[in-house]
């Protein structure tokens with residue numbers, strides 16, 4: 001009788017525990033967690049990433065009564081970067097993509113770099129977006145100009161004309177007077193040239 005009672009107590013005590021059950025085994029690629037065997041409901045476990053990996057997400061999780069994990073499992077991300085890729089018409093100098101190393105971008109002739117030339121691998125990510133190599137626009141040539149147009153634009157010429165007009169005025173001559181005197185000179189010369 002006593003034995004049966006003890007047996008009953010043990011069963012009553014065990015059933016809720018076994019009913020509660022455990023959660024699916026945790027998973028963490030490139031890392032480890034604190035549990036060794038099956039994890040019971042309400043138990044918490046912690047996560048740690050291997051060297052050169054960074055934990056993204058929560059570093060702990062709890063087995064819930066519905067046998068799910070909360071918060072969700074983290075992931076372990078490499079601290080090193082992948083190949084950063086080439087911009088069109090460009091390349092980079094540097095072979096080391098490990099965390100902390102730098103590379104430098106260059107563009108082909110006739111292209112100039114827009115963006116960040118020097119990039120560093122910081123915990124698995126390149127420090128800036130890929131730069132772009134843009135075609136250099138040929139310096140826009142000024143509209144063709146005749147010598148005359150150039151002369152008219154010249155400030156020297158403007159000054160010369162102004163001072164000439166000023167001198168004429170100072171001598172009491174107008175353009176008409178000047179023209180007349182030139183006509184006279186021309187007539188004189190013509191007369192002299194006649195046989």
Ligand SMILES: *[C@@H]1O[C@H](CO)[C@@H](O)[C@H](O)[C@H]1NC(C)=O
Pocket residue numbers: 046047059060
């Ligand atoms: C989990 O992360 C917290 C901060 O987010 C930190 O204080 C704690 O030490 C970490 N625990 C473990 C086991 O890494």
